[in-house]
Amino acid sequence: xxxxxxxxxxxxxxxxxxxxxxxxxxxxxxxxxxxxxxxxxxxxxxxxxxxxxxxxxxxxxxxxxxxxxxxxxxxxxxxxxxxxxxxxxxxxxxxxxxxxxxxxxxxxxxxxxxxxxxxxxxxxxxxxxxxxxxxxxx
Ligand code: CDP
Ligand code: MG
Numbered sequence: 743x744x745x746x747x748x749x750x751x752x753x754x755x756x757x758x759x760x761x762x763x764x765x766x767x768x769x770x771x772x773x774x775x776x777x778x779x780x781x782x783x784x785x786x787x788x789x790x791x792x793x794x795x796x797x798x799x800x801x802x803x804x805x806x807x808x809x810x811x812x813x814x815x816x817x818x819x820x821x822x823x824x825x826x827x828x829x830x831x832x833x834x835x836x837x838x839x840x841x842x843x844x845x846x847x848x849x850x851x852x853x854x855x856x857x858x859x860x861x862x863x864x865x866x867x868x869x870x871x872x873x874x875x876x877x878x879x880x
Pocket of ligand 2: 861
């Protein structure tokens with residue numbers, strides 16, 4: 743099934759000049775960039791994006807990290823895009839990430855882990871319109 747998923751190049755990876763490298767990983771796997779832009783979230787906006795994690799102990803640090811600098815946000819489209827993007831990203835903790843995955847290559851630690859990808863159709867349905875009106879998705 744052709745799906746759309748939301749990905750973010752997080753502030754740590756933007757600082758490392760890895761925006762292009764991250765997008766390259768997705769494009770090389772056959773995923774299509776359907777929308778793309780950069781922005782700098784406030785802590786409040788980062789908190790709304792990650793609202794599902796609001797009770798977690800890492801929530802405050804996460805919202806502060808995600809608002810420390812600019813991010814690149816993109817919509818990726820392709821067959822089974824949600825699960826495929828998760829596989830290309832690698833595990834949340836880079837110590838567990840398979841070799842060659844984005845997180846194995848670019849993540850610093852479990853928090854500063856370079857990239858985000860929607861984890862289900864439900865979360866993609868919240869996350870894509872959080873950043874992109876339909877008219878900006880191609
Ligand atoms: O991003 P992913 O879906 O792999 O992981 P998550 O469990 O949904 O957590 C969201 C984000 O919170 C992670 O990508 C990390 O940046 C951060 N996190 C953290 O700082 N400490 C943890 N123990 C777990 C997640
Ligand atoms: Mg998640």
